[in-house]
Amino acid sequence: MWVWSKLSPIQWEDAWEERFHGNPNVVLTRLKGGRSVRVEVYCDEESEAIQVAEQFGGRVRKLEDKNWMALTATPGPPIKIRGSLLVTPEVDPSRIRELVRIHGGRTVVRIPAEMAFGTGDHPTTASCLRFLADEAESHRGRPWRMLDLGCGSGVLAIAANLLGAEECDAIDHDAKAVAVAWNNVDRNKARGVTVTQEDLLQWVPVRQYEVVVANLFADVLEASFGKIGEMLDPAGAFILSGVLREQWTRVEAQARKKGLAFSEVTRKGKWVSARGGFG
Structure with a gap:
């Protein structure tokens, strides 16, 4: 390398x-x-x-x-998502126990810095996590499945599984991302998560999902909206992120052409995230 x-x-x-x-x-x-x-x-x-x-x-x-990023990075503060989730780069067992004590009642997701894959603190990932926490609450007591497109570290699929999704499929085109994501799945004992290396534009899904999350850049999103519509349960929720403010009008218009509409749109700095479904 x-x-x-x-x-x-x-x-x-x-x-x-x-x-x-x-x-x-x-x-x-x-x-x-x-x-x-x-x-x-x-x-x-x-x-x-x-x-x-x-x-x-x-x-x-x-x-x-080697895992150079992990060797040089200093663990940052945990990220609190709604009242239900805590994402931390900490791996030291004593620190994890302390976080559980301080933030009792929250589900703790451990995502240390590995290679070039995120820990959840980027605005796009954090916005997806907030929407996911809301979806988990709305599905409480009911089975649901989640799909993570462009999974990177796997943080979104892992969080969804620990928050109640029975099955979470995660894909990424990068073999290193897939390896990192599997390590994080094992670290968090997220037994309902499966990670595979796939090219989204070529991938053929075999099922539909109650929640589909795509934290991707705009060009890939626009090229994939038709396929995403095929993956999404008719009553399901679609969460997207990774779109710059100046790209949003174009991206939203392309989504509408494929029957997708957004009821919630958040803007954090220069990034746009949204949640919706079939309009």
């Missing part, structure tokens, strides 16, 4: 995030002091990393196949 890296002033963090949006192999790390951010892109081939360096400067180096 190869990695391209570059140090940048903290005020450019959003610009880097937007530039690499949709690339699951990007890591942005705020350095101590809060004045700088380290931007890293992990690549399978040296030529890929060199191509990034030619465009943005920075440096390229070869890595052993």
